[in-house]
Amino acid sequence: MATPTPHPSQRPHLAAVVEDHLYAAAGWTLSRLGWRPRLEAYTGYGTPERVRVLARVLLAPRGHTGPDRDLLRAGRRGFRHYLTVPAPHQRVRVQVGATTSDVASDRAGYVDVEVPTDEPLAAGAHRVTLTCPDVAEPVVGEATVVVLDESTRFGVISDMDDTTMVTAVPRPLLAAWNTFVRHSSSRRAVPGMAELYRTLGEAHPDAAFFYLSTGAWNTAGTLRAFLERNGYPAGPLLLTDWGPTLTGWFRSGPAHKDASLELLMSWFPHVRWLLVGDDGQHDPEIYDRAARRRPGRVRAVAIRELTGGQQVLAGNAPTGGGDPERDADAPVPTVTGRDGAELARRLAEVPGLL
Known part of the structure; x- marks a missing residue:
């Protein structure tokens, strides 16, 4: 989603070309099947x-062309969220109040429009x-x-994996198990x-709450259900596409988070943010850059803070709790803790937060 347009002289990456051809073949076949x-x-x-x-435009069998049903599918195994075929370059009419705009879905079926x-x-x-005005049968979504x-002066931007939910994303084998095999509703x-x-x-x-993750949009319904089931405040998810880009095999997680943070701060200059993440990947560095x-x-x-064992499995040296040099040089108050209760005690020491 929101993939930058390549320079005119730049050829799309081979992975993107292959993916586009696979999607085109699958789309043609499924369209013939109705x-x-x-x-x-x-x-x-x-x-x-x-x-x-x-939003995203996907292909679905007849009788399943209604609005998003991810919440109804939240209990299925993770890999099934990725068994989707997009409808690229589909005209979509967007109506916000009295304003109407026509846009087109991108090569992966995404609509990301201002x-x-x-x-x-x-x-x-607001709704x-x-x-999709060019489809014979009405296709409407909200x-x-x-x-x-x-009037909004305070906001929270939270990572999800190993910050709100235990997913072991830094540990490749367990991350694959959690993502592709386990039932989505079993996440803790x-x-x-x-x-x-x-x-x-x-x-x-x-306060405004945003949930920023390098996870795929395919799992948006599952993540919304998880947040609601566990009593987290509601807020937009900021996820990414899963698969090749026009410039490489994989999207950069840190680049996605950097860009999302910058976009939120440019849209809402009156908001001061609490940034929440974990030390299993790159959140401390990403948040330091943003500040x-x-x-x-x-x-x-x-x-x-992840445990010492989790740090080792993530490819990091066990820190034993925080990085004193990093914390001393931090441009803003920075606290660490093993869970929400410990973080709450330390955030209470920051004036005006709790």
Whole structure:
């Protein structure tokens, strides 16, 4: 989603060419079998003057062309979320209030579009109507956009894997097992994290919550169900596509997080953020870059520490709790802890947070 357009002289990567041909062949075959486009809508965000709408157009059998049904499929095994065929270059009509725009899905079927509003939107959740007008049978979907106005002064941007849920993403074999084999509904919450987020929401009634992950959009319904089931505050998911790009075999997780953080901070200059992640991958470095790139915009950073065994399996040397040199040089208050309760105790020492 939102893959940069390559330079005119740049040829698409071989992996992207192969993927496009496979999707084209699968799409042609399924269309001959009567499959039709369906809309899978995600939660976007925006300001009173403009919103970012997120969705995907996929092929589905007749009778299954309605709105997003991921929540109904949250209990199936992980690999089944990836058995999808996109409908690329499909015209999609986006209606936000009285504003209507026609856009096209990208090569992987994604719609990621900024829509200006004719009339300012009030803060809160708004429905967006999506339509595929070129399909014989009506295809309509509803997305949601969360609008933040200047009254919102505090927000939380949280990683998901091993921050909100125990997925062992840094450990390749277990990550593959969790993603492709285990039932999605069997994922466990990190102890105390939901309680911490609810406490933050009570301390800051206007707080906005965003969940940033390198996970694929294919699992959006599962992740939404997990957050709701475990009592996390609602908020948009910021995920990524799964598969090759126009420039390489795989997408860069750190680049996705860097770009998402920068986009949120550019859209909402009035918000100061608490950034929450874990030390199993690159969250400390990513959050440090964001705080230095946007001085005064990050209120604090909270990092969940993995155990020594998890660190070793992740390819890291066991730290024994925090990095004193990094913490001393941090541009904003930075706390660490093994779970939500420990992070809450340490965040309480940061003035104005809890």
